[in-house]
Amino acid sequence: MDFLQLLEMFLSGIWGTIKLFAVALIGALILGTILAGMRVSPTPVLRTAASTYINVVRNTPLTLVMFFCAFGLPFLDIRFGATSSFNSFVYATLALTAYTACFVAETLKSGISTVPVGQAEAARAIGLTFGQTLNQVVLPQAFRTVIPPLGSVIIALLKNTSIASAFNNRELISAMRNAIEVRGDLVVPLLFGTALAYLILALILGRVFDYLEKKLVILR
């Protein structure tokens, strides 16, 4: 297997990682925002439900969450597509979403507490409902203040996609393993190459967050 073939293998692995990451990121941001909203809601049932979910899932190892999704869901006959590779992809993104959403929610909640109380009071005073106050006034400001810590959570998500390799997913780590199997003589360069690939992806993300932070800064 020559260099070009290895590169092709890695590129398709990177593409697999990006797919897992992107889908899980969207899911985690949506679910995390909902959980954060529930945690500050005036309804005690919602608050309790959200904090229970966060406490349970956040304190479970991601590998175990993956096991629940990849083995538990098929056992319960919950499937999402005809092919096993597509099912594995959905199970992995579900696990990543469920797990990362907790961290997104906690980060956002700390952001919400930095938004001055007067902002929400003013929103309520012009007749916005709780949901509108949250969506229009509080969350947009909370998101802007937590861009740096949210960035760390999202970079952790990128790296956590590697666990999906153990659950029948084609991504960077599985590509590396396959490459090592055929070219064992290159094991050290392959390991470094994989690390470099993650590093480049994470650095690109970091640049995006830096840009967003500068672009969306709120003057007070």
Added chain:
Amino acid sequence: MTQVTSRLQFFWQDPTFFMCERYSLRSIAMRAESPPLVSVTDVEKHYGDFHALKHINLNIKEREVVVVIGPSGSGKSTLCRTINRLETITSGSITIDGKQLPAEGAALAQLRSDVGMVFQAFNLFAHKTILENVTLGPIKVRKLSKAEAEKQAMALLERVGVAHQADKYPAQLSGGQQQRVAIARSLAMKPKVMLFDEPTSALDPEMINEVLDVMVGLAEEGMTMVVVTHEMGFARKAAHRVVFMADGEIVEIAEPEEFFTNPKTPRAKDFLSKILTR
């Protein structure tokens, strides 16, 4: 008959008649019996052991301007905030336009949209432009189209004198400008009554008048207003009644001239002697 008519004509034609605030048409109309727009009845408020509002009764008629003054910690801000339920009350009742203040939920949001509120700290939405600050409520609550809301907002910003700043963000404006935007934001909801919670207390002295001028204009147009303030000049110029509070109680209610020149209670006398000789 002719005699009566001629006397009446004389009566109405006398220019000095209208110059006296006490007999102005507005005051006469106000005194005519009409149900109160805001009615606060037997209201009590406790923060834990602290008794913040003690047996408050206050009726505010349509077009009436009520100024609430008193030393800090007297409960005047708390009273103001209970009227749109930003503070809950322990017991008693508050009605606005005959409707009981509902508990949290859509009904309360609806009612709040009819009650304007201007805060000491302005509380403009920091992530939205001046124009967006004023259009948010009309678009989301009154369901106006964006174009319609913007047209109305620009007219209001014009009126309070900050139209040329419409595309800036709140932090780029001076305090006085921000507070005028906050007033425009409240007015955009076409409120039945407006609450002002120490609207000039966070302002530099030279900016106080630009905000007070807008408020006096509103009062002259017949807006129903509850104003918590230390601005005695405003109270004299625009208020129909002054409510003096101390230690969570309403101690004295009087017309401004009466209150400032001839306070009845020792507590009010003491307070006035301190602020008027400042």
